[in-house]
Amino acid sequence: MTPTLPPERYALFLWVRRGLPLVAAILAFALALLDHAHRGWWVLAGVIGLTLVWTTFQRGEAYLRARPSFIRWDARWVKAFRPLARRLGMEDAWILAFCGFHNARVREAMMHRKARKALILLPHCIQLARCKAPIFDDLSACYECGLCPVEDFLHATLEHRWESRITNRSHKAYREARAYRPDLIVAVSCTDRLLKGMVKVADVPAYVMPLSLPHGMCVDTQFSVPLLTAAMEALVEPKPRLEPVSREASA
Ligand code: SF4
Numbered sequence: 397m398t399p400t401l402p403p404e405r406y407a408l409f410l411w412v413r414r415g416l417p418l419v420a421a422i423l424a425f426a427l428a429l430l431d432h433a434h435r436g437w438w439v440l441a442g443v444i445g446l447t448l449v450w451t452t453f454q455r456g457e458a459y460l461r462a463r464p465s466f467i468r469w470d471a472r473w474v475k476a477f478r479p480l481a482r483r484l485g486m487e488d489a490w491i492l493a494f495c496g497f498h499n500a501r502v503r504e505a506m507m508h509r510k511a512r513k514a515l516i517l518l519p520h521c522i523q524l525a526r527c528k529a530p531i532f533d534d535l536s537a538c539y540e541c542g543l544c545p546v547e548d549f550l551h552a553t554l555e556h557r558w559e560s561r562i563t564n565r566s567h568k569a570y571r572e573a574r575a576y577r578p579d580l581i582v583a584v585s586c587t588d589r590l591l592k593g594m595v596k597v598a599d600v601p602a603y604v605m606p607l608s609l610p611h612g613m614c615v616d617t618q619f620s621v622p623l624l625t626a627a628m629e630a631l632v633e634p635k636p637r638l639e640p641v642s643r644e645a646s647a
Pocket residue numbers: 523524527528529531538539540541542543544545546547
């Protein structure tokens with residue numbers, strides 16, 4: 397059974413991204429009342445602060461239309477506070493909160509108008525490092541040994557008729573995404589690549605999911621195929637389904 401897509405967690409990002417400009421705007425307006433000599437400048441600072449807050453309230457179609465500028469602007473906040481988050485041991489949590497914030501906006505926007513042409517992007521490191529199956533060129537080249545998530549992903553792809561790419565370089569993934577021209581990207585990767593990818597392909601709505609790294613970066617990484625399926629079911633118009641396919645069944 398497909399699990400329900402869990403709620404997005406982004407309070408950390410929202411507190412900083414919405415909270416700081418709001419506090420700055422309130423301070424600026426208070427100073428405008430006290431400092432008559434520079435009132436104009438304080439009012440201007442307050443208006444800028446409120447404008448920064450206002451963008452975080454954009455939803456639905458308005459969000460999708462302006463998404464590239466929101467993403468690029470919010471990514472500057474992520475980069476600005478990333479060193480502090482790293483010092484506090486919260487770097488991944490900080491980046492994932494940014495991802496969660498935009499995931500939530502995309503989920504909301506797609507609730508009433510699901511994507512019709514979605515593309516799944518996955519990194520090469522989901523394949524077992526010692527496996528020689530040439531799945532980059534053809535996912536069905538997987539031998540279905542079950543030692544890595546590729547087998548489950550293959551079955552789900554065949555069943556739901558997903559379009560997907562597994563790439564070993566970020567720039568190839570961006571190129572594939574631009575060539576396919578999807579109306580939604582569902583990407584699984586490490587947090588750093590998720591951040592970069594969202595900025596590089598900001599014009600395409602994206603739902604992003606982090607990899608688990610039980611063996612460290614880029615080696616035998618894991619992700620939940622049921623959770624990916626839940627995301628696809630929540631965000632993408634289903635295609636007519638085929639029966640689950642395996643080589644044994646089709647032999
Ligand atoms: S499931 Fe087995 S054969 Fe398929 S990619 Fe993973 S390790 Fe290779």
